[in-house]
Amino acid sequence: MEKRATFSNASIGVLFVAPQILLVFTFFYWPTGAALFWAFTLERPWGGGNEWVGLDNFRQVFADRAYWASITRSLVFAGATTFLAMGFGLLLAVACDRGLKFYQGFRTVFVWPYAVVAPAAALAFRFIFAPDAGIFSALVKSNPEFWNPAQNGYHAMVMVIVCYSWKYAAYCFIFFLAALQAIPRSVIEASAMDGAGVLRRVRDIQLPLITPTFFFLLVISITDSFQDSFSIVDVMTDGGPAKATEFMVYKIYFDGFRGLDYSGAAAQSIVLMFLMIVLTFFQFRFIERRIHYS
Amino acid sequence: MAAVSLSAVSKKFGPNTVVDKVDLAIEAGEFVVILGPSGCGKSTLLRMIAGLEATSDGEIQIGDVVVNDLEPRARGCAMVFQNYALYPHMTVAENIGYALKVAGLPKADRIARIQSVAQMLGLGEFLDRKPMQLSGGQRQRVAMGRAMIREPKVFLYDEPLSNLDARLRVAMRAEIRRLHQRLGTTSLFVTHDQVEAMTLADRIVVMNQGRIEQIGTPDEIYRRPASAYVASFIGSPGLNLLRVNVSTNDGHIKFGDGQLLAYDRKIWKNLQDGPVTFGFRAEEARLASDGRGLSIRFSFSEELGSSRLIYGAVADEEAVLMIDHDEKFSADETAALSIPNSAMQFFSAETGRRIS
Ligand SMILES: Nc1ncnc2c1ncn2[C@@H]1O[C@H](COP(=O)(O)OP(=O)(O)OP(=O)(O)O)[C@@H](O)[C@H]1O
Ligand SMILES: [Mg+2]
Numbered sequence: 001m002e003k004r005a006t007f008s009n010a011s012i013g014v015l016f017v018a019p020q021i022l023l024v025f026t027f028f029y030w031p032t033g034a035a036l037f038w039a040f041t042l043e044r045p046w047g048g049g050n051e052w053v054g055l056d057n058f059r060q061v062f063a064d065r066a067y068w069a070s071i072t073r074s075l076v077f078a079g080a081t082t083f084l085a086m087g088f089g090l091l092l093a094v095a096c097d098r099g100l101k102f103y104q105g106f107r108t109v110f111v112w113p114y115a116v117v118a119p120a121a122a123l124a125f126r127f128i129f130a131p132d133a134g135i136f137s138a139l140v141k142s143n144p145e146f147w148n149p150a151q152n153g154y155h156a157m158v159m160v161i162v163c164y165s166w167k168y169a170a171y172c173f174i175f176f177l178a179a180l181q182a183i184p185r186s187v188i189e190a191s192a193m194d195g196a197g198v199l200r201r202v203r204d205i206q207l208p209l210i211t212p213t214f215f216f217l218l219v220i221s222i223t224d225s226f227q228d229s230f231s232i233v234d235v236m237t238d239g240g241p242a243k244a245t246e247f248m249v250y251k252i253y254f255d256g257f258r259g260l261d262y263s264g265a266a267a268q269s270i271v272l273m274f275l276m277i278v279l280t281f282f283q284f285r286f287i288e289r290r291i292h293y294s
Numbered sequence: 295m296a297a298v299s300l301s302a303v304s305k306k307f308g309p310n311t312v313v314d315k316v317d318l319a320i321e322a323g324e325f326v327v328i329l330g331p332s333g334c335g336k337s338t339l340l341r342m343i344a345g346l347e348a349t350s351d352g353e354i355q356i357g358d359v360v361v362n363d364l365e366p367r368a369r370g371c372a373m374v375f376q377n378y379a380l381y382p383h384m385t386v387a388e389n390i391g392y393a394l395k396v397a398g399l400p401k402a403d404r405i406a407r408i409q410s411v412a413q414m415l416g417l418g419e420f421l422d423r424k425p426m427q428l429s430g431g432q433r434q435r436v437a438m439g440r441a442m443i444r445e446p447k448v449f450l451y452d453e454p455l456s457n458l459d460a461r462l463r464v465a466m467r468a469e470i471r472r473l474h475q476r477l478g479t480t481s482l483f484v485t486h487d488q489v490e491a492m493t494l495a496d497r498i499v500v501m502n503q504g505r506i507e508q509i510g511t512p513d514e515i516y517r518r519p520a521s522a523y524v525a526s527f528i529g530s531p532g533l534n535l536l537r538v539n540v541s542t543n544d545g546h547i548k549f550g551d552g553q554l555l556a557y558d559r560k561i562w563k564n565l566q567d568g569p570v571t572f573g574f575r576a577e578e579a580r581l582a583s584d585g586r587g588l589s590i591r592f593s594f595s596e597e598l599g600s601s602r603l604i605y606g607a608v609a610d611e612e613a614v615l616m617i618d619h620d621e622k623f624s625a626d627e628t629a630a631l632s633i634p635n636s637a638m639q640f641f642s643a644e645t646g647r648r649i650s
Contacts, residue, residue: 187379187381189379190373191381192346192366193344193366193371194440195396196367196392209382
């Protein structure tokens with residue numbers, strides 16, 4: 001017997017999928033379409049609709065030094081946050097997996113940051129890192145140069161990276177812990193019998209066996225850092241000081257909605273989308289060739 | 295090679311005592327099998343010796359060293375796991391050689407030793423494969439190789455054959471025995487299969503609910519089981535056990551249905567009046583040709599090839615008999631059993647301990 005539900009009346013089926021289609025259309029196809037339209041056109045100065053300009057917008061974007069700088073910053077941010085978040089997530093997961101006492105409780109605690117929405121986390125970290133009242137305030141009193149994210153671009157960058165990594169480490173932790181727990185206990189015990197200490201076991205047995213998870217997180221983490229940085233930057237630094245934390249996605253927002261350069265912003269967002277597609281594609285190709293166990 | 299000795303070793307998981315004051319002395323080079331039903335604490339005992347589980351109480355010695363507080367790697371034991379526990383991402387050669395790699399041996403030495411172990415186990419052509427690409431029996435060999443290459447003081451086997459099919463199990467059993475003869479390493483082998491225990495062991499340790507019931511050679515355990523429990527567990531089929539009442543005055547035992555069976559009072563001096571458990575081996579009782587003896591009602595039979603098992607009831611309690619092919623019997627009939635005094639065994643009705 002066929003398990004699939006079938007509808008005698010086609011219109012009922014259409015009715016059921018309609019909300020989903022409406023959502024996808026409203027929040028994906030329509031904006032993407034609009035962005036494409038804006039990216040290849042330019043608004044006439046005195047009104048009267050848009051004019052087709054071909055690749056002009058893209059040429060302009062790529063000729064802009066500031067744009068290349070934002071790409072570099074985005075890559076630094078992606079690299080640093082991915083490294084920190086995955087590193088910390090893995091560290092916590094390995095500790096939890098070792099069955100430390102009360103780890104059930106820890107597990108919940110470690111997962112929480114991911115449930116905190118990014119702007120709230122950013123706000124909290126703004127207070128934590130505030131030069132006059134935050135954790136560095138004592139040091140700042142004797143040396144004002146020591147910590148000043150409002151003026152020093154490097155400090156601002158560090159602040160944004162730490163905040164984002166804190167939140168993302170929780171996400172990595174969940175996946176790493178699940179992967180570690182899927183490794184049969186006896187395999188770990190066998191390596192203990194073979195003489196491997198804790199660190200050796202992590203390196204030789206556990207890490208290799210969770211590579212699929214590792215690469216999955218690498219892909220997700222890098223691509224997400226391109227987009228998800230927005231709200232944190234918006235709350236903490238507004239892209240400043242002196243554009244030191246202006247990543248690709250923030251620049252799109254800034255140029256489009258503050259600078260009202262819709263066409264330039266649209267071209268940038270197409271570039272960003274393209275970049276993410278390419279990255280994802282390469283990473284998955286790599287994973288599929290390299291990782292095969294179970 | 296090293297002796298292993300346990301004194302008053304216990305293990306508690308929360309309120310449950312899983313291993314209860316176990317005393318055991320294993321000589322260097324001995325092959326000891328720990329036999330017992332599922333859940334009796336065999337694996338736990340083995341894992342405590344390996345160092346994978348902490349003891350709650352008692353002392354474990356390997357060689358002259360008390361190892362209670364030593365890490366597994368410092369104890370000099372190698373373990374073969376029930377599910378093999380091979381490293382799935384390593385080749386057979388890497389699996390076997392991992393312990394040497396951890397120990398920091400130069401690559402050339404490692405390869406030479408991997409080769410010789412693989413040769414011994416017939417794994418030569420599989421060295422470059424991953425465990426996934428091996429059959430169950432081959433994986434088993436790799437697990438053995440991984441244990442052997444370290445030249446450990448003690449081998450620990452936790453039901454290593456239970457995942458294999460019947461024929462392979464017999465073959466691997468013989469191989470383990472042969473390896474032991476060749477290497478002479480002290481070995482502890484856990485199983486719930488009494489045939490495995492009988493064929494492999496120098497000595498068998500029978501466990502029940504965390505305690506040792508009996509320690510002895512296979513022959514001792516088969517001939518003179520220390521308790522009714524051991525008797526029913528060892529041999530296929532296990533000992534027939536029937537509840538009877540002893541009358542020392544008349545020199546007979548009385549079955550539930552009132553039948554009497556005479557015993558020799560000179561041999562069984564320690565029997566006292568009252569209820570006991572009476573036992574006899576299926577293969578040691580004969581069908582009495584003159585029709586005089588213990589009456590048994592047959593119900594069905596099992597063909598074993600060389601002989602036949604017939605199941606029946608004596609005084610409504612189940613009993614099994616092993617007979618030769620030329621002996622006649624027909625199902626659903628009553629026959630008489632003759633049980634010589636040498637085949638009789640008695641166990642206390644309360645404690646289950648042997649009465650000799
Ligand atoms: N980590 C643990 N926590 C709590 N109870 C445990 C733990 N490990 C084992 N037990 C209990 O201890 C008892 C003995 O377990 P063990 O694994 O030693 O049995 P076994 O004799 O090896 O049985 P099997 O033949 O089924 O492997 C069982 O009742 C089991 O439930
Ligand atoms: Mg077990």
